[in-house]
Amino acid sequence: MAAPAILAEGLLKRYDDLVAVDRCSFVVEEGEVFGFLGPNGAGKTSIMRMIACVSPTTGGRLEVFGMSVDDRPREIKALIGVVSQENNLDPDLTVYENLTVFARFFEIDRAEAARRAGELIGFFGLDEKRDTVIESLSGGMKRRLTIARALINRPRLVILDEPTTGLDPQARALIWERLRSLRSAGSTILLSTHYLEEAERFCDRLVIMDGGRILVEGSPAEIVAARMGRAVIETVDDPAVIDCLEREGVVFERFGDLVHITTDAPDALVQRLVAACNPSRLSVRNATLEDVFLRLTGRGLRE
Amino acid sequence: MTPGSVSWRFRHVWGRNLHIFLRTWKVSFLPPIFDSLFFLIALGYGLGQFVQEIGGVDYARFVAPAIVAIGIMNGAYYETTYGSFVRMYYQKTFDALVATPVTIEEVIVGEILWGATKSVIYTVLILPILILLGLVSLPSSLLLLPLALVGGLLFGAIGLCFTAWTPSIDTLNYPSFLIITPMMVLSGTFFPLESLPLPVQYVAYGLLPLAHIVSIARGLTLPALAPFMLASAAWLLVATGLVMLLAIRLMKRRLVV
Ligand SMILES: Nc1ncnc2c1ncn2[C@@H]1O[C@H](COP(=O)(O)OP(=O)(O)O)[C@@H](O)[C@H]1O
Ligand SMILES: [Mg+2]
Numbered sequence: 001m002a003a004p005a006i007l008a009e010g011l012l013k014r015y016d017d018l019v020a021v022d023r024c025s026f027v028v029e030e031g032e033v034f035g036f037l038g039p040n041g042a043g044k045t046s047i048m049r050m051i052a053c054v055s056p057t058t059g060g061r062l063e064v065f066g067m068s069v070d071d072r073p074r075e076i077k078a079l080i081g082v083v084s085q086e087n088n089l090d091p092d093l094t095v096y097e098n099l100t101v102f103a104r105f106f107e108i109d110r111a112e113a114a115r116r117a118g119e120l121i122g123f124f125g126l127d128e129k130r131d132t133v134i135e136s137l138s139g140g141m142k143r144r145l146t147i148a149r150a151l152i153n154r155p156r157l158v159i160l161d162e163p164t165t166g167l168d169p170q171a172r173a174l175i176w177e178r179l180r181s182l183r184s185a186g187s188t189i190l191l192s193t194h195y196l197e198e199a200e201r202f203c204d205r206l207v208i209m210d211g212g213r214i215l216v217e218g219s220p221a222e223i224v225a226a227r228m229g230r231a232v233i234e235t236v237d238d239p240a241v242i243d244c245l246e247r248e249g250v251v252f253e254r255f256g257d258l259v260h261i262t263t264d265a266p267d268a269l270v271q272r273l274v275a276a277c278n279p280s281r282l283s284v285r286n287a288t289l290e291d292v293f294l295r296l297t298g299r300g301l302r303e
Numbered sequence: 304m305t306p307g308s309v310s311w312r313f314r315h316v317w318g319r320n321l322h323i324f325l326r327t328w329k330v331s332f333l334p335p336i337f338d339s340l341f342f343l344i345a346l347g348y349g350l351g352q353f354v355q356e357i358g359g360v361d362y363a364r365f366v367a368p369a370i371v372a373i374g375i376m377n378g379a380y381y382e383t384t385y386g387s388f389v390r391m392y393y394q395k396t397f398d399a400l401v402a403t404p405v406t407i408e409e410v411i412v413g414e415i416l417w418g419a420t421k422s423v424i425y426t427v428l429i430l431p432i433l434i435l436l437g438l439v440s441l442p443s444s445l446l447l448l449p450l451a452l453v454g455g456l457l458f459g460a461i462g463l464c465f466t467a468w469t470p471s472i473d474t475l476n477y478p479s480f481l482i483i484t485p486m487m488v489l490s491g492t493f494f495p496l497e498s499l500p501l502p503v504q505y506v507a508y509g510l511l512p513l514a515h516i517v518s519i520a521r522g523l524t525l526p527a528l529a530p531f532m533l534a535s536a537a538w539l540l541v542a543t544g545l546v547m548l549l550a551i552r553l554m555k556r557r558l559v560v
Contacts, residue, residue: 052402054398054402055560056559074307074404074406077402077403077404078404082402084395084399084402086395086398087395088394088395088396088398088399089399090319090323090394090396090399091394092323092327093322093323097322101322102399102403104315104318104319105312105400105404105405106403106404107312107404153403
């Protein structure tokens with residue numbers, strides 16, 4: 001059997017005294033879209049930088065396409081494309097030059113680089129900006145160009161660290177749309193985000209991280225089903241309601257001024273609660289990854 | 304340095320800088336040449352009228368090689384301090400490069416070589432002017448070009464050490480005016496080192512790379528085979544190797560986290 005795209009076992013990353021990645025283990029198969037979710041400081045970037053061979057591991061085992069990141073970084077880097085969290089395009093160069101100059105670092109010859117740059121500019125809808133110096137590009141265009149640049153070596157694995165953070169909804173939609181075509185073409189994609197809805201829709205599998213640890217792993221639907229049940233009933237946190245819930249023997253969690261009750265049979269439970277407790281407000285919605293995160297850590301993902 | 308960490312791929316790092324330079328050379332290259340010419344006119348021809356000959360040489364011919372040496376120093380040093388810092392810190396260029404099959408060592412070597420290239424380009428441009436003015440002798444002065452390469456590598460590496468150390472672009476001013484500017488006047492540039500007390504001469508030749516570049520440059524342009532030229536050349540080569548290794552070490556400490 002072929003080696004998985006990524007194999008991490010007990011992966012550890014320390015910066016001086018701070019443990020940023022605390023013995024994480026996961027496997028990403030080729031062709032999968034795999035997500036890292038977690039709040040700022042969870043360790044997403046640290047993991048991705050180790051996979052990209054730009055940051056040394058402190059401990060554990062980390063292999064990309066069966067090669068150890070410690071032993072064969074140059075070969076691994078030839079096979080991957082990286083979109084880092086911070087913009088690092090060349091501000092002095094045009095859109096086209098950003099791609100062709102970058103191609104040299106992969107030993108792609110000039111003619112081939114020109115061909116690929118042309119294709120990628122078309123694919124990412126940057127034709128009109130081809131010869132524009134990138135300083136005058138919008139944030140969304142810059143991000144699209146950064147992704148285009150990461151594809152110049154036709155990578156088997158694409159690593160995207162928060163590809164849509166800081167962009168407006170329209171620009172974000174455009175990027176997801178392009179990433180979807182990439183996914184259909186069979187690329188293995190690794191991405192981090194703190195937009196849960198986007199991750200839920202786009203990832204085959206994902207891990208939720210906090211404080212350097214992986215809290216859960218699986219497909220978005222599996223994770224929600226296993227951890228939450230189908231639905232969440234939300235009601236107000238007032239003493240009368242709490243008393244009533246306790247009397248009825250309903251399990252609930254309090255978050256701020258809200259009370260959450262998770263269930264697989266929302267209709268029956270809602271009827272029962274309305275009848276017994278008569279809360280001033282009550283609503284039902286599908287359970288989401290956000291709820292899972294809230295339950296696991298006691299706080300929201302984006303705060 | 305780990306084995307296999309420096310391959311010819313550093314030429315792409317150099318090539319990237321060249322590519323950008325070629326788009327902006329008018330802004331980035333004319334100023335240093337004008338600087339040198341102003342110095343030459345003010346010192347060589349202006350001040351020179353009040354200065355007696357030094358060792359049988361008129362003052363303009365005495366300072367011309369020193370001005371070239373200073374240009375060699377500045378060309379590489381300012382490129383790998385302010386220029387490299389902007390690429391490393393503001394543009395995150397190094398981060399983008401090490402995500403390709405290029406290693407951090409190759410990025411550093413490419414940057415130093417690019418600094419040295421600026422020294423060489425400077426020398427290529429200034430030399431014909433000095434020849435036309437009759438201030439330097441041929442063909443020995445053509446050897447200023449390899450001198451520019453070695454001197455440029457050394458000052459490029461020195462600059463990169465400060466870049467690895469500096470917390471911000473402002474603190475880069477300290478090495479400039481605490482080290483580079485004093486070195487500019489204390490290296491036998493505008494007056495002969497021999498006019499200073501012997502211990503000072505020892506210190507200058509022991510520690511100041513520019514003193515060696517000036518001494519070789521002067522030996523080439525006058526030309527007068529100074530007795531210590533070969534010693535100076537050896538000093539420069541050894542220092543260049545050592546400081547390059549130091550630059551790689553310091554930069555890795557800063558960037559590999
Ligand atoms: N270069 C570094 N030096 C010291 N600490 C760091 C460094 N990079 C990240 N950290 C710390 O490691 C932890 C994880 O950071 P990071 O991997 O960037 O998380 P995320 O990408 O999920 O926001 C944070 O506490 C962060 O402050
Ligand atoms: Mg991050």
